[in-house]
Amino acid sequence: MFLMRLKGEISLRNEEEKENDRNPQQQQLYAISAAGFPPQQKLVVGYALTSKKAKSFLQPKLEGLARKKGILFVAIDHNRPLSDQGPFDIVLHKLSGKEWRQILEDYRLKHPEVTVLDPPDAIQHVHNRQSMLQDVADLNLSDCYGKVGVPRQLVITKDPSSIPDAVTKAGLTLPLVAKPLVVDGSAKSHELSLAYDQFALSKLDPPLVLQEFVNHGGLLFKVYIVGEAIKVVRRFSLPDVNKHELLNNGGVYQFPRVSCAAACADGAxxxxxxxxxxxxxxxERLAKELRRKLGLRLFNLDIIRELGTRDRFYVIDINYFPGYGKMPEYEHIFTDFLLSLVQGNYKRRPVNNS
Structure with a gap:
């Protein structure tokens, strides 16, 4: 009896030593396996997100549902080479910087069997407000259900004093919405201003994009896209500007980031x-065309309807990997999407616990 108990204690100590020698990812994978996670259904998703993004996206309800469906989220360790981690079936990411983009590109070449959401070059394309909306404009989407375009806009990269002349030459109509040209995830890149007069234009800070303001009833439609799934949420937006206000207002007015500050308007x-x-x-047609042109599967569109029309719409912004935590039923939509990526051809990879 003593020998049996001694063997049991030695075996337990050996297992504990192995556990301590494992890196955090291996420990997480081992813990899930020990807890009875169905190995034949295991889908490993490595994620590289900022702490703020991880908190908003990886909510307990999502992780709980994911476990039930055989999906495991594993944090990517930024202090170790990406190729030494995993193995992963999917890499989910939203980090910025040239170094990270190069790491991902190298990883994609070495591991073509892993789905990277989404390709770094494609994401970079929507970090520029000129290029992101040009794809929408090029579609020239119009059918029996309506027409989708973008507001007339002008890119300014030069000295602020040149802006009034540039606006006049372009024939843009005041007021104008001013947005930073580059979307880099910083608070500054989401600043929003409304310029009422020519004098105010020279107070703006290039590089930026100027868009003609379109009255839209103070409401925008946030269209979330997850693969082929589409979910629409109403959000309050900037109020309309009438002729009286335009004549009696001047200067530049700054607004908070509409998509974050605005309350949901559903049910109002x-x-x-x-x-x-x-x-x-x-x-559905717009999302399909943009998935193809942008090469993205995780993004949203900010869309407005021109006031006084039923079928005239404008895309005013595109965001990669937006705040899905605010999207109704995102837990089910996102987990179904992850499973669909590997459905039918997923082969379980052995997990190295040594």
């Missing part, structure tokens, strides 16, 4: 002509 007492969602077939 709104004018039906303003609150009516864009036609589903129009959104």
């Amino acid at each position: 007492d709104l004018d039906p002509s303003v609150a009516e969602l864009p036609p589903r077939p129009l959104l």
Whole structure:
């Protein structure tokens, strides 16, 4: 009996030593396996997110549902080579910087069997407000359900004093919405200003994009896209500007980031002509075309409807890997999407616990 107990204690100590020798990812994988996680269903998703993004996205309800569906989220260790980690079936990321983009590109070449969401070059394309909306403009999308375009806009990279002349030559109509040209994830890149007069234009800070302001009933439609799934949420937006206000206001007015500060408008007492969602077939066609052109599967569109119309829409912004935690039913939509990426051809990879 003593020998049996001694063997048991030695075996337990050996297992504890192995556990301590494992890196954090191996410990997490081992713990899930020991807890009875169904190995035949295990889908390992490595994630590289900022702490803020991880907190908003990896909510307990999502992780709980993911476990039930056989999906395991594993944090990527930034202090170790990416190729030494995993193995992963999917890499989910939203980090900035040339170094990180190069790491991901190298990883994609060495591990073509891993799905990277999304390709770094494609993400970089929507970090520039000129290039992101040009893809929408090039679509020239118009059918029986409506027309989708972008506001007339002008890119300014030179000295602020040149802005009034540039706006006049371009024939843009005041007021103008001013947004930083580059979207780099910083608070500054999401600043929003409204310039009412020519004099105010010279007070702006290039590089930036100037967009003609389109009255839209103070409401925008945030269209979340997860693969082929589409979810639309109403959000309050900037108020309309009438001729009286335009004549009696001047200067530049700064606003908070609309997508973060605005409250959800679903269920609010709104004018039906303003609150009516864009036609589903129009959104499906738009999403399909942009997935193809952008090469992205995780993004959202900020869309407005021109006031006084039912079928005239404008895309005013595109965001990669937006705040899905604010999207209704995102837990089910996202986990279904992850499973769909490997459905039918997923082969379980052995986990190295040594």
